[in-house]
Amino acid sequence: MAKSTGYFAGANGESGFVSYFEGALAPCKRVYILKGGCGCGKSGLMKRLAAEAEKRGEAVERIYCASDPESLDGVVLTERKVAVADGTAPHEISPRMPGAADRLVNLGEFWDSARLQSRREEIKTLTDKKQSAISRAYSLMAAQGCLEAERQKLLEGLILWDKMYAAARRTVKQYAAKGTEFTATVRQRCVFCSKGFVCAPDYGETRLIPLKDSLGISHLFLEQLLAAAHSKGVRVTVSPSALSPYRIGSVLFEDTEVLFSADGESREKPLNLGRFVDRKKLTSVRNTTRFLGKLNGSLRDAARLAMTESRSAHAALEDIYIPAMDFSKVDLLGDRLTEEIFA
Numbered sequence: 276m277a278k279s280t281g282y283f284a285g286a287n288g289e290s291g292f293v294s295y296f297e298g299a300l301a302p303c304k305r306v307y308i309l310k311g312g313c314g315c316g317k318s319g320l321m322k323r324l325a326a327e328a329e330k331r332g333e334a335v336e337r338i339y340c341a342s343d344p345e346s347l348d349g350v351v352l353t354e355r356k357v358a359v360a361d362g363t364a365p366h367e368i369s370p371r372m373p374g375a376a377d378r379l380v381n382l383g384e385f386w387d388s389a390r391l392q393s394r395r396e397e398i399k400t401l402t403d404k405k406q407s408a409i410s411r412a413y414s415l416m417a418a419q420g421c422l423e424a425e426r427q428k429l430l431e432g433l434i435l436w437d438k439m440y441a442a443a444r445r446t447v448k449q450y451a452a453k454g455t456e457f458t459a460t461v462r463q464r465c466v467f468c469s470k471g472f473v474c475a476p477d478y479g480e481t482r483l484i485p486l487k488d489s490l491g492i493s494h495l496f497l498e499q500l501l502a503a504a505h506s507k508g509v510r511v512t513v514s515p516s517a518l519s520p521y522r523i524g525s526v527l528f529e530d531t532e533v534l535f536s537a538d539g540e541s542r543e544k545p546l547n548l549g550r551f552v553d554r555k556k557l558t559s560v561r562n563t564t565r566f567l568g569k570l571n572g573s574l575r576d577a578a579r580l581a582m583t584e585s586r587s588a589h590a591a592l593e594d595i596y597i598p599a600m601d602f603s604k605v606d607l608l609g610d611r612l613t614e615e616i617f618a
Contacts, residue, residue, distance in 0.1 A: 279329060281337035281477040283463035284349060285366050287582070288518040289420025291413045292341070292365040296349070298461055299338060300358050300368075303351065307612065308362035308370060311382030314593035316605040317361050318346040320382075323609050324359055325350045327617065337477070341466045342586065344473045357616055380612070385604040386596065394595055401588045401595075408585035412578045416467075419574035420519060423491075426567040429560045430492055430552075436499075439551040443499035446546070447507050450484065452530035454508030459501070464514035464525050465538050467575070469583040472517055472538065479512065480527055480534035487545040491568070493537040494522035496548055500535060501526055518575075 284299045285292055300306055309317045318340070325335045325347070338349030338360070349360035362368035362379075370377035391398065465474040486493045494516060501523065504511050509528060516524040517538075525536035535546075 279335040280479040281475045284338045285341045294366045303358040304356040306377045307359040314596035315382040321347040321350045385601045387599045390599045405588035412581035415578040433556045443503040447503040450533045451509045451528045465517040469586040481532040483541040485541045485545040486537040487547045488537045497523040
């Protein structure tokens with residue numbers, strides 16, 4: 276059976292919501308774009324199609340929701356080059372070639388509009404509350420990003436760059452297959468949401484080599500690892516950091532399925548990144564970096580609470596929309612899409 280994988284096509288962080296949907300859907304010849312409000316069955320429909328593909332022995336890429344990792348924002352049927360994706364905010368998707376390549380599927384056709392109109396003010400209040408909370412979370416994460424940038428300026432001046440790059444070259448030689456052409460695919464592995472940091476459970480690795488990183492410099496080693504992989508023609512999948520699109524969070528050697536990341540549990544022996552820091556110089560900035568680190572942690576905690584508030588408002592909206600949906604019609608739509616896609 277073909278191997279299925281999962282990842283996120285967006286992330287909430289210091290730059291607000293960053294979408295990677297364009298790259299995820301680019302290889303597809305046909306995309307079904309689902310429209311409709313919360314609680315209308317988009318995720319359930321995509322889970323059904325993913326299960327159907329796997330039942331047929333086909334590979335599936337599950338795109339998890341960055342705000343609720345238990346839900347799906349998309350499914351890519353890799354062998355058929357077909358995708359089904361949630362096209363609503365914050366990752367709105369428009370058809371590239373309507374009808375010819377892409378198709379809009381409106382699940383909003385199956386709700387009781389009169390029932391929803393009777394709760395208009397409640398829906399507006401919850402929608403405003405949801406948006407206000409997520410906007411506050413983004414502001415807090417932006418502030419955290421500014422402080423982290425200052426902390427990184429202090430730390431980068433302490434890095435033993437030659438030693439780090441030499442270690443990166445040895446790591447590529449030890450763990451990567453002999454390559455011929457370098458490629459780098461961007462796939463988000465971890466996100467920050469109301470549950471804290473969450474990583475995709477099926478990213479594609481069979482081994483995780485953990486990076487022991489007490490200073491927050493793993494992205495610098497991963498940059499060197501990526502450069503060494505490029506020089507050796509190794510195929511990699513790169514994940515941005517959960518909180519910043521400007522820093523690398525993990526690197527996966529695709530051919531050997533070995534992943535390098537500071538996030539996640541592993542029984543493998545970790546790579547200690549502390550050896551790439553000038554300890555004498557570190558003494559002079561240690562108090563400042565620790566202080567900035569504590570401030571960053573407080574901002575992240577406040578951002579997580581704001582995202583929890585936003586998620587609660589979203590759940591309350593679902594409680595309004597779900598009873599107004601005719602899910603028997605959603606099921607019939609699922610039957611038609613299954614027949615069309617797998618014909």
